[in-house]
């Protein structure tokens with residue numbers, strides 16, 4: 001389990017992370033979502049003791065990262081895939097890492113095969129593509145068979161097949177009971193990967209809830225209604241509490257009432273319906289909107305001004 005309590009990190013005048021508190025539980029993939037520059041990498045560096053928080057504290061399995069006796073066996077991290085000694089082969093890179101923590105050769109071979117690099121294990125890591133570099137970084141994270149994984153934008157540079165592969169791997173690692181904390185700026189990717197989401201904007205917590213809850217809350221569905229009796233139907237829908245926007249002479253866009261209810265109203269009123277289609281709002285758009293609100297709020301001076309966005313998020 002990962003815990004962050006009131007984490008704040010400043011770089012000069014710039015506040016990268018502000019009073020951030022959350023808990024990441026084992027058994028599910030938790031997505032760490034935020035626009036570029038929201039503070040995801042900074043938070044992950046703080047969790048891993050690579051940077052010092054100005055205020056607040058964090059722990060992994062109840063202990064500060066610095067106090068872990070065998071860090072690689074407790075928490076595996078993927079921060080920067082390119083941080084590999086370019087002249088070394090993938091195998092020797094992993095072997096060097098393994099030897100610092102008393103991990104054997106067999107485990108090196110195992111993780112190379114888990115990430116699908118067994119055939120290029122003896123090749124120079126410097127010549128690897130970005131996607132292969134990500135796989136190697138992931139192999140390093142898995143080396144100590146850790147119960148906690150912290151992965152910063154792991155799908156970066158991967159092709160669609162690689163993205164699917166890493167998505168399934170993360171789910172499998174979580175299903176094994178591990179804590180999997182993965183950052184991304186891509187809402188749609190997180191929607192299909194993570195069961196729980198921690199969303200930040202400008203270093204502040206905006207949401208901490210299940211992915212389904214976030215989607216339900218963020219999405220504004222509308223219903224497209226086609227009818228030769230559009231005017232009469234519009235009035236009946238409005239009386240029932242729907243918000244109607246005419247869209248041409250025979251079309252209405254309705255908010256705040258679902259398709260089934262609209263069908264019932266038409267039947268009750270004896271009005272002809274040609275079509276009733278629920279239009280799902282784009283998740284990516286909803287996320288951008290949420291992020292934009294937080295940016296505007298925090299730019300606004302006031303403390304705690306993002307409470308509107310965080311409201312009911314637990």
Ligand SMILES: Nc1ncnc2c1ncn2[C@@H]1O[C@H](COP(=O)(O)OP(=O)(O)OP(=O)(O)O)[C@@H](O)[C@H]1O
Nearest residue numbers: 011014016034035036037038039040041042043185
């Ligand atoms: N070492 C640093 N010195 C100064 N400013 C920094 C430093 N590291 C991060 N920042 C700033 O802190 C803010 C948060 O950056 P961070 O990299 O944590 O965001 P992020 O959410 O990971 O973004 P991205 O998705 O682009 O990686 C940004 O405005 C960034 O410019």
